Amino acid sequence: MTTSHSLAEQLATAIPAARIATDDDSLQRYGRDWTRYTEPCASAVVFPTSTEEVAALVKLAASEKIALVPSGGRTGLSGGACATQGEVVVSFDRMNRIRDFNPIDRTVTVEAGLITEALQNFATEQGLYFPVDFASRGSSQVGGNVATNAGGIKVLRWGMFRDWVAGIECVTGTGEVLQLNQGLVKNNTGYDLRHLFVGSEGTLGLITAVTLRLTQPPAPLAVMVLAVPELSDIMTVFASVRAALPLTAFEFFSEAAMGHVLARGHVRRPFDGSAPYYVIFEYEHAHNEDEAALTVFEQLLEQGVVVDGVLAQSDSQARDLWRLREDISESITPRTPYKNDIAVKVSQVPAFVAELDALLAEQYPDFEVVWFGHIGDGNLHINILRPEEWEIDRFRVACERVNELVFALLARFNGSMSAEHGVGLLKRDYLHISRSEAEIALMRGIKAVFDPQGILNPGKVLGQ
Amino acid sequence: MKVLVAVKRVVDYNVKVRVKADGSDVDIANVKMSMNPFDEIAVEEAVRLKEAGKAGEIVVVSMGPKQCEETLRTALAMGADRAVHVETDAVLEPLAVAKLLKAVAEEEQAQLIVLGKQAIDDDCNQTGQMLAALMNIGQGTFASKVDLADGSVNVTREIDGGLETVSLKLPAVVTTDLRLNEPRYVKLPNIMAAKKKPLAKKAPADFGVDITPRLTTLKVAEPAKRSAGIKVASAAELVAKLKNEAKVL
Numbered sequence: 004m005t006t007s008h009s010l011a012e013q014l015a016t017a018i019p020a021a022r023i024a025t026d027d028d029s030l031q032r033y034g035r036d037w038t039r040y041t042e043p044c045a046s047a048v049v050f051p052t053s054t055e056e057v058a059a060l061v062k063l064a065a066s067e068k069i070a071l072v073p074s075g076g077r078t079g080l081s082g083g084a085c086a087t088q089g090e091v092v093v094s095f096d097r098m099n100r101i102r103d104f105n106p107i108d109r110t111v112t113v114e115a116g117l118i119t120e121a122l123q124n125f126a127t128e129q130g131l132y133f134p135v136d137f138a139s140r141g142s143s144q145v146g147g148n149v150a151t152n153a154g155g156i157k158v159l160r161w162g163m164f165r166d167w168v169a170g171i172e173c174v175t176g177t178g179e180v181l182q183l184n185q186g187l188v189k190n191n192t193g194y195d196l197r198h199l200f201v202g203s204e205g206t207l208g209l210i211t212a213v214t215l216r217l218t219q220p221p222a223p224l225a226v227m228v229l230a231v232p233e234l235s236d237i238m239t240v241f242a243s244v245r246a247a248l249p250l251t252a253f254e255f256f257s258e259a260a261m262g263h264v265l266a267r268g269h270v271r272r273p274f275d276g277s278a279p280y281y282v283i284f285e286y287e288h289a290h291n292e293d294e295a296a297l298t299v300f301e302q303l304l305e306q307g308v309v310v311d312g313v314l315a316q317s318d319s320q321a322r323d324l325w326r327l328r329e330d331i332s333e334s335i336t337p338r339t340p341y342k343n344d345i346a347v348k349v350s351q352v353p354a355f356v357a358e359l360d361a362l363l364a365e366q367y368p369d370f371e372v373v374w375f376g377h378i379g380d381g382n383l384h385i386n387i388l389r390p391e392e393w394e395i396d397r398f399r400v401a402c403e404r405v406n407e408l409v410f411a412l413l414a415r416f417n418g419s420m421s422a423e424h425g426v427g428l429l430k431r432d433y434l435h436i437s438r439s440e441a442e443i444a445l446m447r448g449i450k451a452v453f454d455p456q457g458i459l460n461p462g463k464v465l466g467q
Numbered sequence: 468m469k470v471l472v473a474v475k476r477v478v479d480y481n482v483k484v485r486v487k488a489d490g491s492d493v494d495i496a497n498v499k500m501s502m503n504p505f506d507e508i509a510v511e512e513a514v515r516l517k518e519a520g521k522a523g524e525i526v527v528v529s530m531g532p533k534q535c536e537e538t539l540r541t542a543l544a545m546g547a548d549r550a551v552h553v554e555t556d557a558v559l560e561p562l563a564v565a566k567l568l569k570a571v572a573e574e575e576q577a578q579l580i581v582l583g584k585q586a587i588d589d590d591c592n593q594t595g596q597m598l599a600a601l602m603n604i605g606q607g608t609f610a611s612k613v614d615l616a617d618g619s620v621n622v623t624r625e626i627d628g629g630l631e632t633v634s635l636k637l638p639a640v641v642t643t644d645l646r647l648n649e650p651r652y653v654k655l656p657n658i659m660a661a662k663k664k665p666l667a668k669k670a671p672a673d674f675g676v677d678i679t680p681r682l683t684t685l686k687v688a689e690p691a692k693r694s695a696g697i698k699v700a701s702a703a704e705l706v707a708k709l710k711n712e713a714k715v716l
């Protein structure tokens with residue numbers, strides 16, 4: 004690797020020097036994402052403002068063999084945007100314009116650095132709706148969302164980020180600019196390369212702009228929280244609620260998880276008493292859905308699977324109830340949680356959860372295990388909290404040992420070891436749990452085609 | 468001691484309303500409606516007074532279209548005992564509402580009448596004051612604390628630069644401010660129980676009140692869009708612009 008002085012000079016042939024940072028603060032800040040398991044080690048951070056600059060940068064990087072880490076809002080949970088080996092971080096912070104909105108196509112083309120929430124707000128201002136939504140919306144970027152194929156709380160109804168991508172502009176590892184699909188609804192002209200870029204985690208190209216589909220806004224949304232004593236009953240509640248209501252979200256969390264949110268003192272407990280588990284769900288309230296919801300509640304109460312419940316009476320209350328679920332991740336961050344983001348088919352959830360619960364209780368008797376997740380999609384976030392007195396490394400080694408057992412269980416259920424957070428650095432060595440050898444070999448082949456010099460996010464997803 | 472609480476159905480606080488294309492009004496089709504947040508605080512306060520053994524029956528009243536029933540049911544689920552719905556599709560101005568409230572308060576012989584300090588749709592901040600004047604009784608507006616004693620009520624008011632406490636003889640009107648309390652979540656079993664609580668239907672004519680509007684809306688328009696900021700290269704340029712363009716120096 005060149006020294007950072009001459010590196011900066013090299014980079015300045017592609018990006019104006021004023022938008023190249025090599026100060027310690029920037030290198031630290033842009034050297035990592037939301038995870039805290041790697042030491043940031045970037046040699047420079049660059050802030051391009053146009054696709055041309057990105058293309059010039061990649062051409063330079065390809066000829067000089069400079070490794071690049073594409074960087075969005077750095078809310079990623081698998082270390083995908085971490086620079087750990089002296090790479091140059093390419094931040095999209097300064098590419099955040101809305102290029103074009105077309106009300107007839109109902110599409111909007113935005114630069115990769117646009118904040119997710121700004122996209123949602125823009126859609127709302129046009130009388131339309133962008134439905135993919137998650138707690139990091141205020142910081143994550145559209146480019147990062149595409150690169151991770153983000154999911155979130157409304158997948159149940161509206162699908163993943165992939166389902167809304169109508170076009171991608173990107174720069175491959177040779178510096179070539181591609182316009183993929185260009186906003187078309189129908190385009191059966193060979194391989195759909197656009198979908199290769201969704202979920203590629205910065206390993207195939209740098210995404211510079213995205214065309215997204217927008218949709219009709221839903222009817223006003225109602226939010227309910229129910230108290231569920233038994234983990235095994237959560238899917239019973241899900242089945243009843245789904246049959247009766249036009250659901251847009253169905254999530255669960257444990258009392259322990261909520262406890263970390265309540266400890267911050269910014270929101271209130273939903274009930275006077277407590278229960279080991281809660282579900283929060285949201286449905287469209289167009290006509291008489293509240294009646295249907297009450298009927299389901301009464302039935303579940305009679306069956307003894309729920310013991311209490313609240314219904315938000317205003318959007319303000321709905322937002323406060325959502326915080327009980329959405330603020331969990333943030334609230335446990337100081338405990339450097341070891342995150343497992345796993346999924347099985349919805350039909351397999353009860354059997355899987357029973358085995359997992361037993362396994363975790365046996366393997367982690369001394370650790371605090373926090374359960375929550377998008378259970379309506381079969382997606383569980385299992386967070387193991389680091390005991391305050393443990394060093395990070397000791398804790399990680401302990402968690403990785405138990406991982407072997409969790410993943411062996413997962414493999415038996417044909418599940419995914421990373422449902423929506425991607426592979427990045429943290430889950431790279433477990434890829435074989437969810438993908439066959441043949442699949443991994445093909446992925447390597449694809450990577451080599453798009454990035455022959457191996458300069459794009461090296462060591463992520465596949466390893467070198 | 469009977470408490471009367473007025474509740475209004477309004478566009479939810481978090482909804483960004485849009486002006487209708489013809490500029491006649493705001494568009495509220497397919498928009499979330501909720502209880503006026505200050506009225507929610509009023510109901511909560513009444514329920515807390517009752518739970519503390521200081522108030523007896525709580526009657527809630529709402530004026531407006533059929534859907535106000537939902538708002539009244541919410542108040543009943545929060546803990547009110549009985550509801551009165553004065554049903555009308557007409558546009559109601561504060562004076563008409565105050566007159567109707569006076570009629571209901573007299574019929575109910577309410578000792579304490581609690582309202583929100585304003586409704587977040589029209590932002591008039593008039594109804595409570597008009598009601599107190601029409602009834603010729605005391606008023607404690609913008610309440611951040613309500614202490615009920617025998618035959619009187621002490622109301623701490625949020626005023627410019629501090630707090631003021633007034634003592635009112637009952638019956639009296641109190642209007643609520645934001646810091647009075649934080650309304651509870653409504654439990655599902657209470658929503659079910661609220662369905663069985665009495666809800667009486669009335670019409671403005673039953674009280675002989677003339678509700679004809681006295682104002683005409685000429686036009687509804689969006690606030691002017693803020694123009695984008697600019698970057699200046701130096702302090703001197705900033706001063707020049709403030710002087711010559713903004714003319715504030």
Ligand SMILES: Cc1cc2nc3c(=O)[nH]c(=O)nc-3n(C[C@H](O)[C@H](O)[C@H](O)COP(=O)(O)OP(=O)(O)OC[C@H]3O[C@@H](n4cnc5c(N)ncnc54)[C@H](O)[C@@H]3O)c2cc1C
Pocket residue numbers: 036037072073074075076077078079080082083084095115116136137138139142143144145146147148149150151152153154155156204205206208209210211332333423424427460463
């Ligand atoms: C509190 C919290 C809650 C979360 N909830 C959810 C959730 O519910 N569902 C979910 O799916 N995720 C969730 N996440 C994870 C994260 O927010 C998403 O993965 C998000 O999509 C990452 O976007 P980002 O812009 O922050 O990407 P970054 O973290 O910056 O990057 C993520 C990956 O994308 C690559 N990348 C970024 N920008 C580009 C680009 N322009 N071109 C090419 N590659 C790029 C990076 O190299 C990296 O591999 C949550 C995170 C937090 C902190």
Ligand SMILES: Cc1cc2nc3c(=O)[nH]c(=O)nc-3n(C[C@H](O)[C@H](O)[C@H](O)COP(=O)(O)OP(=O)(O)OC[C@H]3O[C@@H](n4cnc5c(N)ncnc54)[C@H](O)[C@@H]3O)c2cc1C
Pocket residue numbers: none
């Ligand atoms: C009257 C009529 C109406 C039509 N309307 C529509 C329409 O509305 N929308 C539309 O999209 N199409 C339409 N089509 C086109 C056609 O029906 C579709 O493309 C259909 O999907 C082709 O299916 P097939 O089984 O006939 O495939 P074939 O014609 O047999 O093959 C099509 C392609 O698929 C490959 N292929 C076939 N089977 C396999 C396999 N098992 N594995 C791998 N490759 C395979 C073949 O090699 C070939 O490349 C219409 C055709 C007709 C005659």
